[in-house]
Amino acid sequence: MTAAISADGIRQRYGDVQAVDGVSLTVEAGEFYGILGPNGAGKTTTLEILEGIRKPDEGRIELLGLAPWPRNKKLLPRIGVQFQASAFFNKLTARETIRNFGSFYGVGPKRADAMLERVGLTESAGVMTDKMSGGQAQRLSIACALVHDPELVFLDEPTTGLDPQARRNLWDLLRTINAEGRTVVLTTHYLDEAEVLCDRVSVMDHGKILRTGAPAALVREIDDTVRISVESGLLTAERTRELLAAVGAEVAAVDDDGVSLSVSTRLPGPVLSVLAEQNALRGLEVRGATLEDVFLQLTGREYRA
């Protein structure tokens, strides 16, 4: 496969903050690629640099084989960038907005309206953008990014703030966009989103990419950690740690979020025995590792989006 994007040694500093600290990555053509990290990890800055919207302090980028900076007009029809919903003119309808975006690329009103239909907004075509729901606005912003049929699409946290149903609907749309052959690069702070959508994901924190791989492969790499949860309040995290240490149980982490007490371990047997002896099995759930555990292992702290 040909690389759609290759970036090497990107750095960006804002005053005292090293927002991007030596990022190198490759996105293959046709791939669904995710940059996953908590707020402030440096995802948006990285994305803007890859798109050619922002000049990095350092680093080399090739986008579809060309340098995106200084702004390369040849690239613009080939890439789609999802604008944040707030970038719309409030007093334009959805139809006027998509037609406007289409006109930037020489796309006529018929094709622009067809894109509105693609994202399920035909019935809301006459609604002013400031009267749209969060899900409708996100769909419109994706439609605007796709109106000129680009081969590479960048999406910056496209499902943030949506309710679960609206998120699932958007996931279906994004899968289709990718299945049609477009390369998709998405940033997200949702672990489940990265797990469900992405062929490969880069886990990012404090401006650095910590690991890149298929979500399932990243999870497998951390050696089958199992997460055992019981109701919070049965045992404190501290007491649990003491009890587990007393029997020599190997645990990666013990955490109490006020709802559940969770223990991550490679060897669930001794942990379950200790909890059973303490009569602390109410609400028991045992599940395999997820990207959350990958993040914990890579950073030593719980994932907080």
Ligand SMILES: Nc1ncnc2c1ncn2[C@@H]1O[C@H](COP(=O)(O)OP(=O)(O)OP(=O)(O)O)[C@@H](O)[C@H]1O
């Ligand atoms: N224009 C700016 N000026 C100064 N600091 C900035 C600017 N943009 C971002 N930062 C800082 O750089 C760091 C990375 O921000 P960035 O927006 O790239 O992260 P992010 O992972 O996309 O976070 P979020 O999910 O909150 O958008 C943060 O500490 C942020 O506060």
